[in-house]
Amino acid sequence: MRRAAVLGKGALAVHACEVIAALPDTVLDTVIPNADEPAWDDSLSEHVARRWPEVRILASGDWRDLEPGRCALVFSVLYDKIIGPGLIDATETIINCHPGRLPEYRGARPVNWALHNGESLHGITIHAMDTGIDTGPVLAEAHFTIWPDTDEVRDVWNRTMRYGRALISDTLPRLGRIIPRPQDETRAVTHYLRDNHQLGDRSDWTRAMSRQP
Structure with missing residues (x-):
């Protein structure tokens, strides 16, 4: 049996745990919830404690607490820290x-x-991890229409989560048969937290909230 770990937050990470736990020859071994779990989403730590009391929960939220090589599969789902080479290089x-x-x-x-x-x-997008920021080869992706004139951030986020559930369900059972596709660096753009002030009225869940004093 291969051991698996899930790092991250919310209902999407909960769904990833459910899919992994149902995979043949795989056991959900460790969960690392974000240290600050959002109150507006499902609690990953609470769900796992109820559903799989035998699963180890590392409440520190720190990927460094996962012993390198312990888990053959590590899945980051909306995790809030950059994972370093110590874990990346040691994980199958x-x-x-x-x-x-x-x-x-x-x-x-x-x-x-x-x-x-x-x-x-x-x-x-689901992609293999390397030491860059979202730079690893793509394994699977789902694209969908959005309407900037009428959509709020909250609308598109919720739509993204719905597509994400299906993508995780479809991809994880096929991981061993997927050929990774390298990303096209000529199209690459990276956004950093320090740039958030440039988002204007798209900085919050809705444009009305962004305009509040």
Whole structure:
């Protein structure tokens, strides 16, 4: 049996745990919830404690507490820290679920940036991890229409999560048969948290909230 770990937050990470636990010859071994779990989403730590009391929960939220090589599969789902080479190099399969299209929307807050840029298409991507920020080869992706004139960040985020559930369900059972596709660096754009002030009225869940004093 291969051991698996899930790092991240919310209902999407909970769904990833459910899919992994149902995989043949795989056992969910460790969960690392974000240290600050959002009150507006499902609690990954509470769900896992109820559903699989035998699963180890590392409440520190720190990937460094996962022993390198312990888990053959590590899945980052909306995890809030950059995972370093110590874990990446020691893990047979380490992947990330990124709530944006790649390589155009690497980094922080891809939903906000897509709406800020007036995009008509958004997406969610599962990619192999390397030491860059969302730079690893793509394993699977889902693209869908968005409407910047009427969509709020909250609308597109919720749509992204719905597509993400299906993408995780479809991809994880096929991981061993997927040929990774390198990203096109000529199209790459990375957004950093330090750039959030440029988002204007797309900085919050809705434009009305962004305008509040």
